[in-house]
Amino acid sequence: MAVALASAAWAYSTFDFWEGVPILTSISVFAAAAGGALYLATRRLLLALVLAVFLGATHFVLLLAITLARWEG
Numbered sequence: 022m023a024v025a026l027a028s029a030a031w032a033y034s035t036f037d038f039w040e041g042v043p044i045l046t047s048i049s050v051f052a053a054a055a056g057g058a059l060y061l062a063t064r065r066l067l068l069a070l071v072l073a074v075f076l077g078a079t080h081f082v083l084l085l086a087i088t089l090a091r092w093e094g
Contacts, residue, residue, distance in 0.1 A: 024051045025080060032084045036092045044084065052077030 028047040032038045056073025060066060 024054060025083075028080070028084060029087055032087045033091050036088065038084070039088065044081075047084070048077050048081055051080045 024047065028038075028051065031043065031047075038044060052073040055076045056069040059072050060069035063069070
């Protein structure tokens with residue numbers, strides 16, 4: 022959750038968040054943390070991988086919405 026909140030704050034505060042490394046790192050760390058937590062809880066690899074991909078995409082959309090709402094125009 023800390024990665025999601027920090028990324029959201031960074032996306033809100035600066036448009037430079039989308040310049041390569043910050044966005045890729047944010048999505049990767051968030052997806053890995055979520056997938057890893059689910060894997061440790063259930064020991065189901067496929068479920069953890071599917072959830073990691075889904076939550077990574079959802080995190081991307083959230084950051085996109087925050088950035089567009091804040092820096093529109």
